Amino acid sequence: MPDIKISIIVPVYNSEKYLPETAQSILKQSFSDFELILVDDGSKDGSGKICDQLAAKDTRIKVIHKTNGGICSARNAGLKEAAGEYIAFCDNDDIYLPGLLEDNYALAKKYDADVVRYSRSYRTVKDGKVIAEEKTSFKAGVYSSSQFAANFDQINKAGEGIWAGIYRRAFLQKNQIDFDETMKFGYEDLDFITKIYLCSPSVVLNPKTYYVWIMRYAHSTSGKTDINNITSLMKCLENKSRLVTQTGIETQIPSFWVEELSRRIYTIVRYVSPKKVKMPFGKRIELLKYFRTAAVFQQPTDKKKTKAFKKQSKPGWLIWYLFDKKHYWLLYFLVTGKQRLSEK
Structure with a gap:
């Protein structure tokens, strides 16, 4: 597949109920120069079969079948396979809104950005009902690498969910940034985005909402509690502390x-x-x-x-x-x- 502009990585695990809708929200994007990498992480339901069925209908889809290793292992498998200029992510039960790829890739190219961050809607679902919904709020901005530290407060307001952004693949490779596979029950996104920010990327902030993050109590890993969850946050905070010192944000x-x-x-x-x-x-x-x-x-x-x-x-x-x-x-x-x- 020549000239792949964006590689979209979707880790898939036991999501046969939600995966079709998620995939369609990506495949229906107005921007078409992308590859969709579905990483079946040892699903025990029909998710793997659905991945193969989707790939048979659209040549932009690649499928990786692997033994279960967790969401970080699945995302890393996708990163190794990715060929796009930029990397995007989507969880297997979330939704891409119209214009996500087209609008944000255009911004990335216009400003030669390492990272473009956009707003997301956070929807909490319990027993099939939406019980809460909120959006991230931040101002539009364009910051070069040299301007990163001075504007970190604004950049930080864009949140930490890695699916709320696209990332230059060459930047990730140069700085050897991937996911910490010891993190099994949350905070892997905070770890990933903090490692990116420690490298002072050039950043574009787009306050428009393009992504719907759906937190289902019965499905999402972020809805589960485990000692690993706390240990992962402890590791993340050490890196975030380094970032706070590096940017000098506390002087502001x-x-x-x-x-x-x-x-x-x-x-x-x-x-x-x-x-x-x-x-x-x-x-x-x-x-x-x-x-x-x-x-x-x-x-x-x-x-x-x-x-x-x-x-x-x-x-x-x-x-x-x-x-x-x-x-x-x-x-x-x-x-x-x-x-x-x-x-x-």
């Missing part, structure tokens, strides 16, 4: 890193809450204690930065403070109590 926004840590703490507490997983209360607290051993929480705290964050958000500061002081029980009941109230 002193509260930036403390706020980031507070949000991650809040997320982990929710991950071990009754809504997410059944386990003894003592085990929940042990997981919080384990997260507290992350290297980023062992560093001395800058009082000026925490003070700035407290002024900005007292609830957020309180979450950070209770975790920092190891008041796990109080933190747990504060967050889960707030969660219950928000659901009433």
Whole structure:
């Protein structure tokens, strides 16, 4: 297939119910100079057969069948096979909106960008019903590699989902960027995008929404909780800490890193809450204690930065403070109590 402009990598695992719609949202794009790489990661249902059926009808589709290794292993298999100038991703139960490929490839070429990031809609589905939906919000921008650090705050607002962007394949190869296959239950996207950002890419920000991320409690890996999930986040935060230092973002926004840590703490507490997983209360607290051993929480705290964050958000500061002081029980009941109230 000559002159492939974009390689779209879709890891597939037990998604026979959703894969046809996902594939059609890609195949119906107005932009046609792409290859669609479906990586069947050892599916136990009919997903592998569906991949082959789709490929038989469209020569732009390549299928890789492999033993199960997880989403990172599947994406890496796709990266090795990819021949496109740019790389795009899609999960096997999500949706490409019209214009995603055409509009963002045009921006990539116009500005010779290593990365183009666009907005996504995040739709939460439970028992077949949409229970929540929200979109990322950020400003349009064009930043060269030399401008990356000074504009990292705006770039960071574009989120961390790797399917909300296209990436120059030569840039990924030059910097040896791929997915960490030890990450099985989440945060692989944060790891991937942080590794890209540590290399100061040229970036275009396109605030239009082109991707629908559907979080199904019964299907998505991001909806599952496991010790691997927490370990993966701990690794990601070490890299993100390096990025914060490298960009000097705290000189512009002193509260930036403390706020980031507070949000991650809040997320982990929710991950071990009754809504997410059944386990003894003592085990929940042990997981919080384990997260507290992350290297980023062992560093001395800058009082000026925490003070700035407290002024900005007292609830957020309180979450950070209770975790920092190891008041796990109080933190747990504060967050889960707030969660219950928000659901009433």
